[in-house]
Amino acid sequence: MCFISFFFLFMFSFFFFFLGLFFIMNSLIIMIEWEIISLNSNMMVMTILFDWISLFFMSFVLLISSVVIMYSKSYMSSEMNLNRFIILVLLFVLSMMLLIISPNMISILLGWDGLGLISYCLVIYYQNIKSYNAGMLTALSNRIGDVFILMVIAWMMNYGSWNYIFYLEFMKIDIYMKYIMFLIVIAAMTKSAQIPFSSWLPAAMAAPTPVSALVHSSTLVTAGVYLLIRFNNLLVDSMIFKILLMISGMTMFMSGMAANFEFDLKKIIALSTLSQLGLMMSILSMGYPELAFFHLMTHATFKALLFMCAGVLIHLMNDMQDIRFMGGINNFIPLTSLCLNISNLALCGIPFLAGFYSKDLILEMSCLSNLNLMVFFLYYMSTGLTMSYTMRLLFYLMINDLNLISVYNLFDEDYIMLKSMFILLIMSVISGSFLSWLIFFKPYMIYLSLNMKLMIIYVSILGIMLGYLISNMKIYSLNKSLNFYKIFMFFSNMWFMPSLSTFGLNYYYLVFSQKMIKNIDFGWNELFGAQGLYFNLVYYSKMNYFFQMNNIKIFLFMFVLWMIIYYLMFIMF
Template sequence: MLKILHSSGTVWGAFFLGVGGILASSAMAFSASNASLIYVWEGFSQVCTPLSFCLLLDSVSLWFLSTVNVIAGSVLLFSVYYMEGEKFYVRFISILMMFVASMALLIGSPGILSIFLGWDGLGVTSFLLVIYFYSDKSLNAGLLTLLTNRLGDIFLLMGVSMVWSSFGGELTSMAGSGFGLYATGSVLFLASMTKSAQIPFSAWLPAAMAAPTPVSALVHSSTLVTAGLYLLIRFSGGLEDSVFWEWGLFFSPLTLLAASFSSLMEMDMKKIVALSTLSQLGLISMTISVQAFGPAFFHLIMHAYFKALLFILMGFWIHQSASYQDLRFASINSSSFSLSVMVTLLALMSLMGVPYFSGFYSKDSVLESLSSLSSIGVVSYGFLVLGCVLTAVYSLRLFKILLGFEEGGMAVGNWSEKSKIFFLSGVLLSCFEVSGGKLMGSYVCGEFFLWVFPLELKILLSSIVVLGVVLSCLFLSFSGNPVLLGNLGFLWGLSFLSFPYTTKSFLTLGSKFESVDMMWLGQLSFRSSVNIVLTGSKGLGSGSLISYKLFSGFYLLGGGVVSMLIWGGGGVFTS
């Protein structure tokens, strides 16, 4: 049995970086030749509907897999620095690797069954990572994350059963098949909304910042939160004429504005970065809703790199501030950390969309693609531009308050800039966020990257950053009614509505269904397998995992089985 040593973070980090480099080279070759490969393994065809495992290699899957591997490698290297001396570091690395494996299964396989397994694996492992620090805050955040993701699992399981009964077990078979069925499209769209934290499912993402910072850098910037958007891109072939794109044009601008305004009032540095992730998810979802998949995917990839770097830097600054995350107590004298300040500024400039950074190329492609389409209204496009302006406002606010420009800070510089492992991960991601947009744009974005737009439009869109800088200076000097400004925060009340009221209702419902679960689960499977699951849950330690068994809901699986039997009908099993 392979024994994972405490130094495995460095070894596995180097491994993932190497795999990411190989996948990136393959992605460039596949993009240049517009090629794709599908490997299929099919089994059980003599017993029931064939269960197939598919491996799809094309430019989209390879670029996304390379991004996940590069960020996972950088985060593992950073975790060696950040979690030095952690007692349960081996368990942390193990759960993190299971999460990456689930993400790879979701990305690389177009099979319905493997997509669901990867999707569900993301939900379980993300819950375990959020509650890694055993505290009331972590448990509350973990339960909110868990329940929201389990709701998405219900929708996806219902969609899987509908798709399987109509098109079989391969996702690729739905392209051009008239897949715009109202019920099926509804549940798939709702499933993607829960994972990508679109309104009204947005509250779990800021709450999940109770997880360790390396988890946030991987899980809550580029993987878990983008799984729903990736699902929409992959399912887009069957939803071409669907009305659900109009839903996206309604909910995504609301998510963009709610997260942007909340970032203006938030004082927790990690939550500001999380809210900026939420606003960018709204931007990407809005781009997908007008079916501009190339620019949307390009911004998804570029955003993953500079947002992972921002989370890593926030972890560094939290340590420098004696574990303070509140900006009112964590101001730092920037003259003591010149290199870290420069990297932080570069990451924020990429987030703002300053010209010639990776964020500029991807965000500019999004703005230009939407301006050339007639399917988006003036109001929606105005919300989009306003969200981009507010991105510059809260980015500069974070930089100014954090790095010692405000009085009253209690800086405690207890770590140095001499950690080679930490700066290896930071410098690597910095290379992507500085030059990745120019080098990767034509490969990731496709033909749209070569389109030519009028100079006036280029200047107008580039002036968004300048307007954001001006508004940021005015906002920081504004001393108006704090109650009025405070109403802009807290995701417009979703944070209060989501916990504890909504979560308590689900927990109560889950506890009532537990006895019913044990009745039907024992009938549909071996009693010994049920006992193994329950014993394993208790053996993992922590009452939180037992709560997972009680509240995540075997009843959700039961509903999915019943749904699959109904939709599959009598033709699923053959003699």
């Protein structure tokens, strides 16, 4: 089943890519309406939108999902129900396809809700307490977005149709569209894990690594960005986008700081995904949807590769995810190390790899835009932090000594995994250049001063130095009473956001429910409710039984008692 799924998804990926090329060359947009049922002039219509954005995005999603399914054949080989896992992944991809090609809010909701539901099934796949908690946090965080989409559907009843694509241009000044704008942005923020909804994204790492490679590169987390790209005409130059620019900048900065203090390999990569999502959201907020889409697709290739390399490493390390136990892996598994290094360098934006073309363009456009100092600082600081945590990761994985058990054999001979990783390795090198040629017919002409042009290099060098220092400093053995430890805890816990979104919300409800159980259920309800009634009935039935069983004895006793009472009353009166 793995091979069949891989083959068909791979073929469809190529088909959609060349179809997208045809559409972009001829500036085509095709809208198909399929009337499912018609009853008394009420029509139930499924609408499908094909343009170069949807076709290219579908091509990349299908390519990554095909590679991930092939990779799963080896990674999940010990799984008893491998077919069930593959079916879940295919359903996940199908939900994403439905979301991509829908210009209709109802079918968007189907895809949107399908992503949330199936992501829950995949996050709890390993079935332990940690997975259940992570799955519930993921599902409930995404549920907020589902509710806002439902509210958008309710508001759009004012217009007589749910095909939002018709209303984006000429309904901008309508007050109801302002409500819809707000609801759409909040829904996109929940799906793309912007502050304050960020805590579910690292928690979703409880899923199997192939799922993480799919979810955190091109499907679940990018759904919010894609929705805002579609609604961009409505939202551009609005106050909501200015607020989103600030929030996404803070998300970038926060996740970059947290990744520098994290030791879990998968969580470091998840936090880097969060940082890149903040970058996409921020450039989208500035009114450059093509740039956001360009970075969305280039990021998908090297982030999926990064997760797959991490999966191989975790697989070989006896399911160990702590980077402090790893080290010197380039001596044992050179091909996986090659893929890991290239994907990491692409993430940093090293020239002529995939990430460079989009990140460099985004940062230069931010220099050219009319931004305040705070947003400018967040952009460049986050870029430096990306270099920092990448350097730290490479230091722990490549340069340090192996800290696992002494007699241990790492081997790099799982050819199914390697073949699937090499497909994405090629994409991580070439996708940036050919997408920049395709999407931007006329190149952006960016005129900056020399120092502004070299600003990215300055920040990158500072980030590399910071990463080296963090890797070498023994800050973790410092006395816990130091203020530094408090700062370390603050940054490593994502500004305490997981605590606020789970423990902070749950604590008072749990304490209140404990008091309710103690005082009501086990207290007054026990006394006056079912148990109290039961004990009273038992007591009276025992008394009744006692009288029935001892009736002659009781009769004689009562007779004597009455005679005594009668005699006493006779004497007294």
